[in-house]
Amino acid sequence: MDALRLVAALAVLLFHFTARDHSRWGEATHTAFPHLSVLTAYGYAGVHLFFVVSGFVVALSARGRSVGHFLASRISRLYPAYWAAVLLTAALRWAVPGLGEREPWHVLVNLTMFQDLVGVPRVDGVYWTLWVEWQFYLLLVVGIVVGLTRRRVLAAALWVPLVCTALVLLVPASAGVVTLLGYAPLFAAGVVLHVVHRDGPSARRWLLLALTTAQAVLLAWVHQAPAIDRIATGHHVSRPVLAVVVLGCVLAVAATALVPAVRDVDLRVLTWLGTLTYPLYLTHEYVGWALIGALHPLTGRWATLALATGVCLVLAWALHRLVERPFQRPFRAWLEQRLTTGGAPTPS
Structure with missing residues (x-):
C-alpha cells in the first residue's frame, strides 16, 4: 500500500510536469514531450488511486476509536508537513517571477487547509484534494458518533455514493460546490475493501465493490475526463x-489488500518510500516548475525532468525527516489530551 501511494504521487508529478498546460518548458508540454505526454495525461488518475487507498486506510484508522482520537490522528498526520509546504511554496511564489505570488492573508487562510471552503485562492493547486479528504473524514466522524458497525459501514458505502453520483449526473454544478461528490465512489470502494480485508469476502460485498467501482468509472468517464482535457x-x-485506468486503481488496491502474495510483502524500503508520498505530493508542483523554468535552457528536456523529479524526492525526504518525524507524535499526543475525554471507543 505504501508503494501504491508513491506510484500515485509520481503519476501526479509527471502529469504536472509533462502534461498539464504550463509555459515553463518554453513551449507547450505536448510539444516538449509529444509521446510521453500522451501517457502522463492519465497521471491525473493518481488522485483516484489516492482516494481508494485513503478509503481503505482511513476506515482502518477509524476502527474502534473515539471522535477525539480519530481527529487527533488525522490532524497530526496532515498538518505538520502541510504547514511547511504552504510556507515553502508561498516563499517560492514570491521569489520566482512568473509563478504568481499569493497575498499574505491568502497564505494565512491556506494554513487552515480550509481555503476552498471560504473561497480563498490556494497557495498550491494540489491542495484541492485535501478538502475532498476532509469531507470524507467528516462523514467518518458522523459514523463514529452513531457507531461504526459493519452493517452501517456497508449501508453507507451503498447509499452515499449512489446519492453523490446521482447529484453529479443530474446537477453537474453540485460537484463544484461539494467536491467530494465526484469522488465518493472511490472512497467507498476503499471502505468496502477494508471490510473484505477485515471480515472476509461474501457475494454481497463483492457486488457492493463492483457497484462502487462502476460508479467511479462512470464519473471518470462523464465528469473527470473533460476536466483533464x-x-x-x-x-x-x-x-x-x-475508465480502464480508474478500474485499475481499484484493482491495484484490491490486490494489495487481499492477494496474499502481494499483501504479505514486507520490505522496509517500501515503507520508507511510502513516507515520501505526502510531502512529495504537497511540494512537487511549484518546486518542479521553478526548476524546469531555470534548468531546461541549460540541460535540455530529459535531464531537466530527471533533475526536477530527483530534487522533489530529496525535498520530500527532508520534509519527512525534519518535520514529520519530530513533530507528528508529540503533536498527536498534545491533541489527544485536548480532544479526548477518556470515554470508551465506539463499537466497530
Missing part, C-alpha cells in the same frame, strides 16, 4: 482509457 495540452483524453 481543460488543463492538459494538445491531447484529448480517451474516456475508455481513463
Whole structure:
C-alpha cells in the first residue's frame, strides 16, 4: 500500500510536469514531450488511486476509536508537513517571477487547509484534494458518533455514493460546490475493501465493490475526463482509457489488500518510500516548475525532468525527516489530551 501511494504521487508529478498546460518548458508540454505526454495525461488518475487507498486506510484508522482520537490522528498526520509546504511554496511564489505570488492573508487562510471552503485562492493547486479528504473524514466522524458497525459501514458505502453520483449526473454544478461528490465512489470502494480485508469476502460485498467501482468509472468517464482535457495540452483524453485506468486503481488496491502474495510483502524500503508520498505530493508542483523554468535552457528536456523529479524526492525526504518525524507524535499526543475525554471507543 505504501508503494501504491508513491506510484500515485509520481503519476501526479509527471502529469504536472509533462502534461498539464504550463509555459515553463518554453513551449507547450505536448510539444516538449509529444509521446510521453500522451501517457502522463492519465497521471491525473493518481488522485483516484489516492482516494481508494485513503478509503481503505482511513476506515482502518477509524476502527474502534473515539471522535477525539480519530481527529487527533488525522490532524497530526496532515498538518505538520502541510504547514511547511504552504510556507515553502508561498516563499517560492514570491521569489520566482512568473509563478504568481499569493497575498499574505491568502497564505494565512491556506494554513487552515480550509481555503476552498471560504473561497480563498490556494497557495498550491494540489491542495484541492485535501478538502475532498476532509469531507470524507467528516462523514467518518458522523459514523463514529452513531457507531461504526459493519452493517452501517456497508449501508453507507451503498447509499452515499449512489446519492453523490446521482447529484453529479443530474446537477453537474453540485460537484463544484461539494467536491467530494465526484469522488465518493472511490472512497467507498476503499471502505468496502477494508471490510473484505477485515471480515472476509461474501457475494454481497463483492457486488457492493463492483457497484462502487462502476460508479467511479462512470464519473471518470462523464465528469473527470473533460476536466483533464481543460488543463492538459494538445491531447484529448480517451474516456475508455481513463475508465480502464480508474478500474485499475481499484484493482491495484484490491490486490494489495487481499492477494496474499502481494499483501504479505514486507520490505522496509517500501515503507520508507511510502513516507515520501505526502510531502512529495504537497511540494512537487511549484518546486518542479521553478526548476524546469531555470534548468531546461541549460540541460535540455530529459535531464531537466530527471533533475526536477530527483530534487522533489530529496525535498520530500527532508520534509519527512525534519518535520514529520519530530513533530507528528508529540503533536498527536498534545491533541489527544485536548480532544479526548477518556470515554470508551465506539463499537466497530
